Amino acid sequence: xxxxxxxxxxxxxxxxxxxxxxxxxxxxxxxxxxxxxxxxxxxxxxxxxxxxxxxxxxxxxxxxxxxxxxxxxxxxxxxxxxxxxxxxxxxxxxxxxxxxxxxxx
Amino acid sequence: xxxxxxxxxxxxxxxxxxxxxxxxxxxxxxxxxxxxxxxxxxxxxxxxxxxxxxxxxxxxxxxxxxxxxxxxxxxxxxxxxxxxxxxxxxxxxxxxxxxxxxxxxxxxxxxxxxxxxxxxxxxxxxxxxxxxxxxxxxxxxxxxxxxxxxxxxxxxxxxxxxxxxxxxxxxxxxxxxxxxxxxxxxxxxxxxxxxxxxxxxxxxxxxxxxxxxxxxxxxxxxxxxxxxxxxxxxxxxxxxxxxxxxxxxxxxxxxxxxxxxxxxxxxxxxxxxxxxxxxxxxxxxxxxxxxxxxxxxxxxxxxxxxxxxxxxxxxxxxxxxxxxxxxxxxxxxxxxxxxxxxxxxxxxxxxxxxxxxxxxxxxxxxxxxxxxxxxxxxxxxxxxxxxxxxxxxxxxxxxxxxxxxxxxx
Ligand SMILES: Cc1cc2nc3c(=O)[nH]c(=O)nc-3n(C[C@H](O)[C@H](O)[C@H](O)COP(=O)(O)OP(=O)(O)OC[C@H]3O[C@@H](n4cnc5c(N)ncnc54)[C@H](O)[C@@H]3O)c2cc1C
Ligand code: FES
Numbered sequence: 170x171x172x173x174x175x176x177x178x179x180x181x182x183x184x185x186x187x188x189x190x191x192x193x194x195x196x197x198x199x200x201x202x203x204x205x206x207x208x209x210x211x212x213x214x215x216x217x218x219x220x221x222x223x224x225x226x227x228x229x230x231x232x233x234x235x236x237x238x239x240x241x242x243x244x245x246x247x248x249x250x251x252x253x254x255x256x257x258x259x260x261x262x263x264x265x266x267x268x269x270x271x272x273x274x
Numbered sequence: 275x276x277x278x279x280x281x282x283x284x285x286x287x288x289x290x291x292x293x294x295x296x297x298x299x300x301x302x303x304x305x306x307x308x309x310x311x312x313x314x315x316x317x318x319x320x321x322x323x324x325x326x327x328x329x330x331x332x333x334x335x336x337x338x339x340x341x342x343x344x345x346x347x348x349x350x351x352x353x354x355x356x357x358x359x360x361x362x363x364x365x366x367x368x369x370x371x372x373x374x375x376x377x378x379x380x381x382x383x384x385x386x387x388x389x390x391x392x393x394x395x396x397x398x399x400x401x402x403x404x405x406x407x408x409x410x411x412x413x414x415x416x417x418x419x420x421x422x423x424x425x426x427x428x429x430x431x432x433x434x435x436x437x438x439x440x441x442x443x444x445x446x447x448x449x450x451x452x453x454x455x456x457x458x459x460x461x462x463x464x465x466x467x468x469x470x471x472x473x474x475x476x477x478x479x480x481x482x483x484x485x486x487x488x489x490x491x492x493x494x495x496x497x498x499x500x501x502x503x504x505x506x507x508x509x510x511x512x513x514x515x516x517x518x519x520x521x522x523x524x525x526x527x528x529x530x531x532x533x534x535x536x537x538x539x540x541x542x543x544x545x546x547x548x549x550x551x552x553x554x555x556x557x558x559x560x561x562x563x564x565x566x567x568x569x570x571x572x573x574x575x576x577x578x579x580x581x582x583x584x585x586x587x588x589x590x591x592x593x594x595x596x597x598x599x600x601x602x603x604x605x606x607x608x609x610x611x612x613x614x615x616x617x618x619x620x621x622x623x624x625x626x627x628x629x630x631x632x633x634x635x636x637x638x639x640x641x642x643x644x645x646x647x648x649x650x651x652x653x654x655x656x657x658x659x660x661x662x663x664x665x666x667x668x669x670x671x672x673x674x675x676x677x678x679x680x681x682x683x
Pocket of ligand 2: 206208210212213214215217218253254
């Protein structure tokens with residue numbers, strides 16, 4: 170089990186927990202964050218699962234693929250701590266990370 | 275169980291599910307029911323020819339929402355049940371099983387059913403479409419049971435994706451396309467030629483310009499007879515030749531439409547209080563010069579569903595959304611934006627041999643669409659060109675060293 174602190178678009182913070190092996194996108198989708206559209210269901214093709222990593226291991230921002238990086242450029246709301254949540258696999262070392270949903274484009 | 279609901283959604287696929295989700299997200303307090311023919315709660319269809327078929331993703335990761343969500347949001351799921359007829363004046367729907375259900379507004383989101391071959395033997399056992407979990411599971415059961423020689427009829431996205439997965443699973447695949455090239459309906463010749471070569475390099479026996487004369491077998495398919503007389507021995511056949519929109523009850527109720535049901539800019543059908551969305555809805559598409567057409571994609575299903583949910587919530591906004599699509603085959607990621615069908619010029623950017631390139635489609639010098647293979651950057655930047663109707667210099671456009679951003683004036 171991995172616990173994640175999530176700040177929604179309304180600014181409210183909620184702690185959710187997820188099965189190991191799921192992606193962050195799946196955890197958000199399955200825990201009531203309907204704002205996360207995730208249209209391509211994790212194929213790294215749509216950028217509708219954009220989040221900001223507010224706190225977590227620094228590796229979390231360093232392990233991005235070129236595809237993800239290029240896709241994030243499609244967002245007007247990109248920040249240095251942006252990630253596509255479908256590309257983040259929830260493993261033990263990510264327990265207690267804090268993420269914030271990015272506004273839709 | 276309620277005998278009347280405020281919003282009756284017909285079809286629990288991508289569009290139906292999204293419509294219900296957006297209604298609740300927007301604070302809709304009325305009653306909502308989804309009547310769906312499949313036994314499954316709403317799930318994602320694209321993985322049926324990709325990660326699920328390849329057994330890289332378990333089915334429980336495909337559900338659009340966890341099981342408990344629907345009850346929590348007070349969205350009634352009436353599954354394994356079909357709407358068989360509609361009385362638009364009385365605002366009632368007859369369900370399979372004989373129950374009549376009243377509605378305030380109806381959202382028809384019934385998608386389509388795989389077209390079947392019309393030749394002799396089309397109804398033999400061992401012949402499959404790929405549209406539902408049941409289709410996919412049956413096909414996977416065949417492979418587990420030892421089927422290795424598979425004929426795929428139809429070189430569209432689904433047929434090609436299925437062929438790529440099957441090859442990876444060690445099957446011997448013969449792909450049969452009646453047109454002179456694969457993906458002819460959706461892409462230009464560069465893309466078709468490239469994908470044909472990729473599939474052949476992976477061992478697919480890919481044939482174009484060839485029809486199916488008959489399926490052969492005693493009860494169960496064992497061979498495919500081609501129009502040129504050759505007979506191919508098979509263990510199973512996949513038919514991926516498009517869908518027929520599932521609209522018969524609506525059309526019988528008087529809804530206008532020839533290919534699906536026609537809808538206006540708010541996704542309203544010609545019948546009172548009945549919307550239609552997703553694969554079954556024909557609309558005047560601004561990205562195809564206003565042509566009346568259906569668009570079969572997750573993006574279209576979701577955005578039309580949102581348009582309708584907003585309209586029901588009292589926020590009428592005409593549907594206008596940039597079409598995009600993706601397809602994964604082998605290690606090739608294809609991303610498409612816009613609708614290329616009416617192009618008069620195609621410009622290749624990049625190197626086919628490097629397996630990373632894009633094709634920009636133009637009509638009367640304006641960019642109308644792109645197909646991008648392993649080039650996410652062109653997809654992201656090209657999308658803006660499509661949206662702006664940009665008119666770039668062709669010579670410069672063909673130079674992959676120049677970024678597409680430059681042309682967005
Ligand atoms: C194998 C496959 C791969 C795909 N890959 C991609 C892809 O990579 N990218 C992409 O964008 N799109 C892809 N698509 C297309 C995408 O899945 C569809 O565009 C999308 O599912 C359309 O949503 P929909 O809600 O209109 O229809 P559907 O999702 O088909 O849902 C319609 C539902 O309504 C039910 N139904 C039909 N008639 C009735 C009735 N009378 N009463 C009650 N229920 C009824 C059906 O059984 C079905 O469950 C793929 C489709 C398939 C089949
Ligand atoms: S879900 Fe599409 S990129 Fe993450």
